[in-house]
Amino acid sequence: MKLPDNSLSQKQVSHSGRLRILDEAERLFRTRGYNAVTMRDIAREVGIRQASLYYHFPSKEQLFVAVTEQMFERHRTGLQQAIDDAGDELRSQLHAAGGWFLSQPPIHFLSMFHNDMPSLGEDNIKRLAICSQQCVFEPLRQTFIEAQQRGEIRHTPPESLTGFFLSVIESIPFVLTGSDAVSGKVVVDEMISVLLDGLKPQVERD
Amino acid sequence: MKLPDNSLSQKQVSHSGRLRILDEAERLFRTRGYNAVTMRDIAREVGIRQASLYYHFPSKEQLFVAVTEQMFERHRTGLQQAIDDAGDELRSQLHAAGGWFLSQPPIHFLSMFHNDMPSLGEDNIKRLAICSQQCVFEPLRQTFIEAQQRGEIRHTPPESLTGFFLSVIESIPFVLTGSDAVSGKVVVDEMISVLLDGLKPQVERD
DNA sequence: ATTATCTATAGATCTATAGATAATGC
DNA sequence: ATTATCTATAGATCTATAGATAATGC
Numbered sequence: 001m002k003l004p005d006n007s008l009s010q011k012q013v014s015h016s017g018r019l020r021i022l023d024e025a026e027r028l029f030r031t032r033g034y035n036a037v038t039m040r041d042i043a044r045e046v047g048i049r050q051a052s053l054y055y056h057f058p059s060k061e062q063l064f065v066a067v068t069e070q071m072f073e074r075h076r077t078g079l080q081q082a083i084d085d086a087g088d089e090l091r092s093q094l095h096a097a098g099g100w101f102l103s104q105p106p107i108h109f110l111s112m113f114h115n116d117m118p119s120l121g122e123d124n125i126k127r128l129a130i131c132s133q134q135c136v137f138e139p140l141r142q143t144f145i146e147a148q149q150r151g152e153i154r155h156t157p158p159e160s161l162t163g164f165f166l167s168v169i170e171s172i173p174f175v176l177t178g179s180d181a182v183s184g185k186v187v188v189d190e191m192i193s194v195l196l197d198g199l200k201p202q203v204e205r206d
Numbered sequence: 207m208k209l210p211d212n213s214l215s216q217k218q219v220s221h222s223g224r225l226r227i228l229d230e231a232e233r234l235f236r237t238r239g240y241n242a243v244t245m246r247d248i249a250r251e252v253g254i255r256q257a258s259l260y261y262h263f264p265s266k267e268q269l270f271v272a273v274t275e276q277m278f279e280r281h282r283t284g285l286q287q288a289i290d291d292a293g294d295e296l297r298s299q300l301h302a303a304g305g306w307f308l309s310q311p312p313i314h315f316l317s318m319f320h321n322d323m324p325s326l327g328e329d330n331i332k333r334l335a336i337c338s339q340q341c342v343f344e345p346l347r348q349t350f351i352e353a354q355q356r357g358e359i360r361h362t363p364p365e366s367l368t369g370f371f372l373s374v375i376e377s378i379p380f381v382l383t384g385s386d387a388v389s390g391k392v393v394v395d396e397m398i399s400v401l402l403d404g405l406k407p408q409v410e411r412d
Numbered sequence: 413a414t415t416a417t418c419t420a421t422a423g424a425t426c427t428a429t430a431g432a433t434a435a436t437g438c
Numbered sequence: 439a440t441t442a443t444c445t446a447t448a449g450a451t452c453t454a455t456a457g458a459t460a461a462t463g464c
Contacts, residue, residue: 017416033321035241038452052417054454110380111317115239129383159381160396167377168370174316175369177335190366198404223442244426258443260428 018056020046026067030105034064034116064116065124069131075104076135083143090147091196094165097140098188101169107136109170137162154201164195224262226252232273236311240270240322270322271330275337281310282341289349296353297402300371303346304394307375313342315376343368360407370401 024045028037039060043050057063079100086096101107109132117125144158168191172184230251234243245266249256263269285306292302307313315338323331350364374397378390 032324033241035239036321036325039454040452048416049418050452051419051454051456055416058454060453108316108320110314110377111320113380113383114314114317115242115321118238119242156396156400160393163377163381163393164374164397164400167373167381170377171316171369171373174319175365175373177319187366187369190362191370194362194370194404195400196404198400198402245428246426254442255444256426257428257430257445261442264428266427 017046017048021053021056021063022067022070025063026071027105029064029067029116030071030108033108033111034119061120061124064120065128068112068128071107072128072131072135075100075107076139078104079136079139083139088150090143090150090152091192093143093147094192094195095189097143097165098169098185098192102172102184102188106170106173109136109166136166140165151201153196161195165191223252223254227259227262227269228273228276231269232277233311235270235273235322236277236314239314239317240325267326267330270326271334274318274334277313278334278337278341281306281313282345284310285342285345289345294356296349296356296358297398299349299353300398300401301395303349303371304375304391304398308378308390308394312376312379315342315372342372346371357407359402367401371397 021042025037025042028041028045038050039053040050042063043053046053053063057066079097082096082100083093086092113129117128120128140162141158144153144161147153148155148158169188172187175187176184227248231243231248234247234251244256245259246256248269249259252259259269263272285303288302288306289299292298319335323334326334346368347364350359350367353359354361354364375394378393381393382390
């Protein structure tokens with residue numbers, strides 16, 4: 001099974017079968033989690049029978065892995081692009097990163113690690129852990145490191161800052177449940193302001 | 207294929223059956239989530255047969271609700287106590303709150319709202335949402351409000367600050383997975399420092 | 413001949429109920 | 439008589455496989 005070679009003429013008007021499945025599965029897995037979504041649910045959304053999914057993917061687990069890698073990969077390119085286009089100031093870079101995440105459906109990292117991944121085989125757990133690390137964590141970590149090298153913020157473990165940033169992003173859908181008088185953008189902007197004020201370089205005034 | 211040899215001579219040292227069930231169920235639900243835990247799993251841990259659980263609780267869902275309310279209630283008293291004992295400075299209050307959460311197994315709020323609660327009936331969802339609000343959110347929110355009234359920090363929606371604080375607490379088990387050279391305490395201390403520096407009252411600077 | 417679907421079903425679970433049985437308290 | 443357990447099982451699912459069938463490409 002290779003990539004479908006592109007000699008397909010008008011076969012895929014918008015979506016080949018495989019891509020439709022990936023898209024619908026991603027939406028369902030994201031909103032309800034791996035265990036709560038059945039192959040029947042996915043098939044229903046795609047408009048085929050449950051057994052037909054097994055022509056494209058050998059198992060529910062492999063489908064989930066494919067879906068999740070696709071999603072992380074999309075975040076890697078989108079996030080990197082957003083940061084690169086945002087100039088060379090940490091503040092604008094963080095706003096760009098925040099804007100990127102707000103433009104996408106939430107990843108639900110914590111749920112994924114806590115609920116979904118334990119249902120997978122060990123190899124796939126490791127694989128997805130590495131993938132998330134490289135696609136989402138690493139670009140942000142690098143951004144903080146460079147800001148520290150430029151002296152824009154004081155020295156604090158960049159892993160902590162990345163966790164800090166992402167945990168706020170991830171909790172936005174949750175925070176907004178209470179009072180929807182606030183939008184995600186506002187919460188992220190507040191967070192970035194607090195973060196940057198709190199990380200001002202330790203000048204020896206005072 | 208009979209009794210799993212119960213070599214305990216005195217049946218129950220400290221716990222009635224119902225409390226044993228609540229405790230084991232809490233541990234399992236917390237570590238694996240509502241859907242991934244079966245009544246059989248809980249029964250196995252308690253040392254009884256699966257059907258016997260239904261003598262104490264009418265359904266898996268009711269058991270989960272009882273377990274979760276118990277847990278939130280424990281957080282309410284523990285958290286309030288920690289804050290009350292911490293003097294009247296925001297910094298020490300936040301350290302106390304952080305220490306409380308670190309002393310407890312993680313709540314996994316986001317997983318609970320995203321994966322567990324959608325499997326419950328609407329009434330129970332609302333019930334648990336209110337319970338978490340009152341037991342965990344409200345004490346923290348009140349703490350931030352009072353600090354603002356004392357002028358210790360600048361004015362920022364206390365709901366955002368609470369979400370901020372909790373989201374970092376919640377992501378600690380996750381952040382630590384990468385590099386366990388850092389302890390939870392260190393991450394929380396860093397977070398509090400950044401938060402307090404970032405929230406310094408708006409003196410006219412620059 | 414290949415690709416993509418379908419029907420039918422095996423084999424595992426899981427929740428919950430029914431009714432029997434043992435232990436305890438009066 | 440009450441309390442707490444047990445065995446057995448009904449009734450729903452769910453994943454995955456086997457084999458038939460239709461559509462497409464050469």
